[in-house]
Amino acid sequence: MKGFTFHKPRSLKEALAMLKEADGKAKIMAGGTDLLGAMKDGIMQPERLINLQEIPDLANIRPDNDRLHLGALVSLHEITVHPSIQKRFGILAQAAQEVGSPQLRNMGTLGGNLCQRPRCWYYRGDFVCLKRGGDQCFAVTGQNKYHAVIEGGPCFIVHPSDTAPALLAMDASVRIAGPDGEKIAALEKFFMTPRDNVTRENILEPDQILTEIMVPLPREGSRGIYLKARERRCWDFALASVALLLNIDDGICQEIRLVLGGIAPIPFRASKAEEVLKGKPIEIELIDQACRMALSGARPLASNAYKLELTQALIKQALLTLSNK
Ligand SMILES: Cc1cc2nc3c(=O)[nH]c(=O)nc-3n(C[C@H](O)[C@H](O)[C@H](O)COP(=O)(O)OP(=O)(O)OC[C@H]3O[C@@H](n4cnc5c(N)ncnc54)[C@H](O)[C@@H]3O)c2cc1C
Ligand code: SF4
Structure with a gap:
């Protein structure tokens, strides 16, 4: 180093x-x-x-009437044990609990979790790939078991964050400070695909700091769940993950936000699956249709097609759990 x-x-x-x-x-x-x-x-x-650790207020957790304000330096452990977060923003607490190990959750922050760099083994190894300024992606013809099955190309990283899909399912936004003042961006607009810029994963400029994450209070009666599949239970990144926020009233799906992790270069909003269910009674046939539609644009590489079935199984499990089927 x-x-x-x-x-x-x-x-x-x-x-x-x-x-x-x-x-x-x-x-x-x-x-x-x-x-x-x-x-x-x-x-x-x-x-x-x-090091941001000595800056006051950046580690505050502040719920107000309609949203939760989380400083970027709030640790993942604090998120898992905070009573208001557990009660009102359960998907986020579940997702934070799924990150790494207790040691990593004690040290790791929410802001760092959103801004962490990808884990592609070529990128983290000695390969000068596209992301490192080279002229090829080694994952296309190489070992691509952990790479993207959807929205990939020209680089096939997956976004490694567990909290990002959960925050996106809750329609969170972020506050960014820079030399020209502050701005607020929807989290949905925060992440960048390799097509936008192959060397970056988000919109932060080198002179900007992510200072706060804001999460609107889910509407009354909404339920949420975060599910993650990984190879090792003790700690591991997601092979696939699902964050689901669902509101069912009178048997009808009033609101649904379904976000997938571990399968695309950004947390992937499964809008086509949402469309299948929104405004309708949640029946098994529709759940199966939504699972198929969720990944309808997928183009797996040689060794990662297993992620399609795995993700569909997680989506089904999440929908069945929240709809009490
Ligand atoms: C063994 C191991 C297992 C892991 N498992 C998981 C896992 O299962 N799930 C998961 O999601 N993550 C995992 N991680 C990744 C990491 O530990 C977590 O994402 C953690 O939350 C990162 O937070 P941090 O505060 O340590 O970030 P840092 O390491 O301090 O920063 C990460 C990146 O974000 C930038 N950054 C940090 N804060 C800000 C800010 N406020 N504004 C602008 N830029 C910022 C830094 O410059 C850096 O590039 C794992 C890491 C390891 C080493
Ligand atoms: S997937 Fe992206 S980071 Fe990995 S080798 Fe290809 S270009 Fe590099």
Whole structure:
């Protein structure tokens, strides 16, 4: 790993000034659980690390009348044990609980979870692929068991975050601070596909900081679930995951947001499956149809077609559970 200087700003203003001065040669550090590995893997070689841990308010959890405000530095562990989050925003608590191990959840933050870099073994190895500025994607003809089955190309990473699908299912938004002030973006617009820009996964510029995640209170009677399939139970990234928010009233599906993780370069909103169910009674035949439609545009690579069946099984399990079938 290359040498770097370590900075601990005491305010957001100070952190932003440091980023500006570094002119793209600094990286933000939150819990460091992804960042330090990425530096060791050589995918990032910052000259300066700007640690956000001493900035007041960035680790606050503040529920108000209609939404939950989560500072970007809130740890994943805090999310799993916070009573209001467990009660009103259960999908998020479930998803945070599925991240890594207890140690990773203690150190890892929500902001870091959304901004973590992909785990593609070529990218994390010594391969100068498209994402590293090279001219080919080694996963296309190489080992692609863990890669994208939908929305892939020219790079086939999957977005590794567990909390992102859950937050997207709850229609969350993010607050971003930069040299020109603050802006708020829907989480749905935060992530970037490789077609948008193969070297990035989100809209954050090098001089911007994600400061807050805001989650609207789900409407009365809504239920949510997060399910994740992985190879090792102790800790592992998702082979596929499903975040589902469902509101059924009078037997009719009034609201549905279905987001899939581990299968696409961004958390993937399964809108076609939502359309099958919205405004209708949830029956087994419709559930099966929704499962088929969820991945209707999929184009698996040589070794990852198993993800289609796996994801469909998770969607079915989620829908059956929440509709009490
Ligand atoms: C063994 C292992 C297993 C893991 N398993 C999982 C898993 O199952 N599921 C999962 O989702 N993740 C997993 N992770 C990834 C990681 O631990 C978590 O995503 C964690 O939440 C990252 O948060 P952090 O605060 O440590 O981020 P950091 O490592 O500090 O930062 C990650 C990236 O985000 C940027 N960043 C951080 N905060 C901000 C901010 N506020 N504004 C702008 N940029 C920011 C950093 O510059 C860096 O590029 C695993 C990691 C390891 C090492
Ligand atoms: S999937 Fe993306 S990160 Fe992996 S080798 Fe291909 S271009 Fe590189």
